[in-house]
Amino acid sequence: MKTTAALLITAALGFSAPAMAAGFAHQQDISYAGQTLxxxxxxxxxxxxxQGNAPELVADINDGLGKTKTPGYKIQIMSRSYSLAADARPAREGQGWSNNRAIHRGVKLLIGIPVSNGQADLANAKLLGLALISDAAVPDTFKAEDKIRPRGKQLVTKEAKISRPTLQLTELQLPDFAGGERSGGxxxxxxxxxxxxKPLNVTVNSTFRxxxxxxxxxxxxxxxxxxVVK
Known part of the structure; x- marks a missing residue:
């Protein structure tokens, strides 16, 4: 825990992170309402x-929604995939398909990491927001002349009710993004x-693609x- 927190602080100070074997797997387990995404x-x-070369230390990760101001860092973690319907058709020569990079299925977690006395406190990281897209209701076939690919549905709408949010962030390693890395960690x-x-459960143990x-x-x-912020 101390080592991974130190890696985050090292990046924040602009130094190169030490090379380490973090031992991350390739696990993205997401279930909602008893169904696996x-x-x-x-x-x-x-x-x-x-400058884009270090984390931004914000004055309050809660954006004024919490009981007290908590300085720290913010990061979005996204586990995702493309709809089977989106993958079903290759691009036509000279035309291409719309929404080529649209995310069709997955979850996004906005996480705040408190900083106290210059140390990132992973044990007290907070879930600040989330998004959830499911394509369970999207048909896996569509006509060849269809140019708009079927998209998943955003389940966390402005009207959605969210309760009982929890987060356990046990390890976080950033790539050397100041040195140009855009994957790893x-x-x-x-x-x-x-x-x-309906219950949403997310377990991730993965490198960053x-x-x-x-x-x-x-x-x-x-x-x-x-x-989400309580």
């Missing part, structure tokens, strides 16, 4: 500074919540959700 990989998007976590009264850094002026999706 099969996903392919896990990626991450870190809220970084204006990894995460081990378990998250759960009730979405419209893709790693991105969002600058403060393009921090879309990093705002805390009042339904």
């Amino acid at each position: 099969k996903v392919a990989d896990t990626s991450a998007r870190l809220l970084g500074n204006a 990894g995460v081990k976590l378990h998250a759960a919540a009730q979405v419209d009264g 893709e790693f991105e850094v969002a600058k403060p002026d393009a921090a879309r999706g990093f705002g805390a959700d009042a339904r």
